[in-house]
Amino acid sequence: MLSSGKYRPDKDLIGYAEAMLKRRLLSADVVYNGLGTARADGAVVVQGEADDSRIIAVDSLEAAKLKFPEAKEESVGFAISPPLVNAHTHLDLSNLPYFSGSYEDFIHHVIVNGREQRNFAAAKAGLAELRRQNIKVIGDIVTQEDVMTWLLQEADLKGVAYWEVIGPDPADAERIFAQTVAKLRKFRGLEQPGGMRVGISPHTPHTVSAPLLQKLAALARHSNLPMQIHVAESASEIALHKDGSGPLREFLQDFIPNWQPSGLSPVQYLKKLGVLEAQPTLVHMVHVNEDDVRGVQRASLAVVHCPRSNESLGSGRFPWELYMKHGVEVGFGTDSRGSSPDLSVEAEVAAAARLHGKKASPLALVRAAVKGGHRALGQKPPKFLRGDQVVKFHIWSA
Ligand SMILES: [Zn+2]
Structure with a gap:
């Protein structure tokens, strides 16, 4: 009575043979499924077609070939x-013409051209570009209220929209802080x-006064607000903090007329002000010494690397x-x-590989x-496992 029972050997065998024929072994120089360390010369074996395809193994290429x-x-x-x-971009500057030159000239370029070109249309163009790359977890620095409102309503996005704060004059700290709190309250209601999530981004340690930095850090700590700051991006920033000299001081003279150098590195300055206790993610971090890096590790902070911008x-x-x-967690951003x-x-990543050579x-x-990018934005890092749908992984284009 083979036809009435559940066991139908011919049909099962045919199904098994068909499934085997639809197995594909995808090999790559690096396979990382989100667990442990990445593996060199790895493979992901998948079975099925289109929406039905599933992962049936993640292994070394050698082992996968033997098993399948x-x-x-x-x-x-x-x-x-x-x-x-x-983990770090400025979507509202996506229509800004590309610039290559000194850091000071770049700031001038942003100020002059940003007046016209920093807007909602640019942010939309930037996000469309990220979506084409299948990137849906982002750390964006936001300066426009309509961009903030829109990002918080895009249901497929995760990450942090950081509201940027600039205010170098200590006399303005109280007023700018009150304005910022009112805006954040409104934005948080839209999450x-x-x-x-809504976050906050004091622009740099020198374009935000010490009292304003302290107030923002206390607010971030108290309200569990993610924070991101541009730190130690250029050599001129180090000179500015060390003794108030250099091209950045000259460039910002009118903007920060009362600048008092702390004599510290930017990282140590933020530490002294208590800003590191707010667990900020630190962006750029090029000009640092070993003490700075040790301090970052002790405070369990993540760092974002933007090699092409640098x-x-x-x-x-x-x-x-x-x-x-x-052992510092590092993520990538494009700026x-x-x-x-x-x-x-x-x-x-390709630029970083070229820049760091054997060191990375x-x-x-x-x-x-x-993983570094997810950690930098306070997101749970993803993984893919046997049995998961193929949509959970990303094949790099090069
Ligand atoms: Zn930036």
């Missing part, structure tokens, strides 16, 4: 990983469950190996289109683009 000899092998290139994160502005080389030595040719995180392993770079 029937699977058709396809070499997909550099890496397979969960989707990437752009959607599972969507982007190259465009002649900022110098981010000491990747120092952060790895001290704005003003100092990056596009918003591609894969291109950022491809495994660590891929992990940073995924």
